[in-house]
Amino acid sequence: MANLHRFANPAQFQRLSRALLPWVAGITAILFVLGLYFALFASPPDYQQGDTVRIMYVHVPSAWMSLFCYTFLAVAGAVGLIWRHPLAFMSARAAAPIGAGFTFIVLATGSLWGKPMWGTWWVWDARLTSVLILFFLYLGHIALSRAFDDPARGAKAAAVLALVGAVNVPIIKFSVDWWNTLHQPASVSRLAGPAIDSSMLPPLFLMAFAFMGYFFTLLLIRIRADLASRKVQALRVAALAAAE
Amino acid sequence: MRPKHRRLAYVAGGVALLGAATALVLTAxxxxxxxxxxxxxxxxxxxxxxxxxxxxxxxxxxSIERDGATIHFVVTDLAETVPVSYTGVLxxxxxxxxxxVTEGVINEQGHFTAATVLARHDENYLPKEVADALKDSGHWQHAEGAEQ
Amino acid sequence: MLDALRTFLGMGGYAAFVWPALILTAVVLVSMLVLSLQDLRRAERTLQGMEPADRPRRRRGAA
Known part of the structure; x- marks a missing residue:
């Protein structure tokens, strides 16, 4: 019966997520529509990169989200390890595949952008290599979460991985500054301000917010699904126990 | 039996991925x-x-000179220069x-023969009109040019 | 009208790169959403099927 009492807390999450989800999803949808409109119709081609610049409007938001999501995994992991809050590990477990998806998008769209502009699909420079490593770390996190019969052990192992791998996040960010890379330096987050013309900022920021909204929408859905299936399991266990 | 095998697969997979990641770091x-x-x-x-x-x-x-299918140019970092020859798609x-960014070999005379040539672009994004206006007004700054 | 469409689709000659990138992004984002929603629906449906028989006793004033 102790198992069922653990769900008393998440009931609060259920109420909150039920109330928030339609709003977050709705705003995300609007942001995507606006973002895509600006990205495809209401922004100019770049003076040198032409219309390939439109790939930036999905590539860069995905990159920002893949770093944000991994940081989320590390923080949630730490909270779970230190304070043992069950929602912490659950959010990490729910977030990891989303982050892996974003990272896959970064790598694939980057490749499609690199071929016409750089002349190659891939190079082993510091930026691209460290992002590929991030992708492997995500896959490792997903695997570890599911590798043990006791999900708590998997969650702890994944949390440790998230913390150990967290050093990769600043490495990725500063790779273009610390080493010679083919990938160019930062265009937005620099002391001198964005190196992007104002006509190209609306699609970039709209899509960035859309991706962020998407992350939270999907996160809420996945946690709700996880809570529901855990409840199913707990009820089954309780029914079995009662039947004996 | 099956859950145990699945767990083994997940652990093995996770370890393999970690190993691949570490290997990448080490080779890099x-x-x-x-x-x-x-x-x-x-x-x-x-x-x-x-x-x-x-x-x-x-x-x-x-510095660009075309010689049939071969192209000759000079790579500079505004301090030193290296002459390069390349045959292939640009x-x-x-x-x-x-x-x-070009990959290849250099000979004893200091001449570089390139096997691949990649373009490297800077972090600036501008519409054509703005770029043209900057060039006309003399405020244009090339690629990495001079660090401000 | 058709010219404008062709220009748009052509993406300045880079259509073979731009459209796959955008479509790939959409496919990944939509599939993740669909799969997650399927998991949620499935779990909630199962839960609804179970609740009446195994409903846990609600505590008064519980959060």
Whole structure:
């Protein structure tokens, strides 16, 4: 019966997520529509990169989200390890595949952008290599979460991985500054301000917010699904126990 | 039996992925922390002729000469220069004043023969009208040009 | 009208790169959403099927 009492807390999450989800999803949808409109119709081609610049409007938001999501995994992991809050590990477990998806998008769209502009699909420079490593770390996190019969052990192992791998996040960010890379330096987050013309900022920021909204929408859905299936399991266990 | 095998697969998979990630890190550090050498690096470093490496910099203004299927140009970092020859397909962005990363070998006379040529672009994004206006007004700053 | 469409689709000559990148992004984002929603629906449906028989006793004033 102790198992069922653990769900008393998440009931609060259920109420909150039920109330928030339609709003977050709705705003995300609007942001995507606006973002895509600006990205495809209401922004100019770049003076040198032409219309390939439109790939930036999905590539860069995905990159920002893949770093944000991994940081989320590390923080949630730490909270779970230190304070043992069950929602912490659950959010990490729910977030990891989303982050892996974003990272896959970064790598694939980057490749499609690199071929016409750089002349190659891939190079082993510091930026691209460290992002590929991030992708492997995500896959490792997903695997570890599911590798043990006791999900708590998997969650702890994944949390440790998230913390150990967290050093990769600043490495990725500063790779273009610390080493010679083919990938160019930062265009937005620099002391001198964005190196992007104002006509190209609306699609970039709209899509960035859309991706962020998407992350939270999907996160809420996945946690709700996880809570529901855990409840199913707990009820089954309780029914079995009662039947004996 | 089956859940146990699945768990084993997940653990093995997770470990394998971690191993791949670590291997990547090690090879990256072992091989070349430096993705390319600049012309100044070459002067300071004395790369042995025939050894394959990457050379990066800008394509010097006025240095491009086409000789049939072969193209000759000069790579500069505004301090030192290296002459380069290349036969093959060039990226769309390749032109004078543009960043370039080329892989190949250098000979004893200091002439670089490229096997691949990649274009390197800067972090600036502008519409054509704005770029043209900047060029007209004399405020245009090339690729990595001079660091401000 | 058709010209404008062709220009748009052509993406300045880079259509072979731009459209796959955008479509790939959409496919990944939509599939993740669909799969997650399927998991949620499936779990909630199962839960609804179970609740009446195994409903846990609600505590008064519980959060």
């Amino acid at each position: 550090f072992q091989d070349n922390l430096v993705f390319f050498y600049s012309p100044t690096d070459l002067v300071e470093r004395e790369v042995e002729p025939g050894r394959r490496f990457r050379l990066g910099g800008l394509v010097e203004e006025g 990226p769309d962005l390749f032109r004078e004043g543009q960043g370039v």
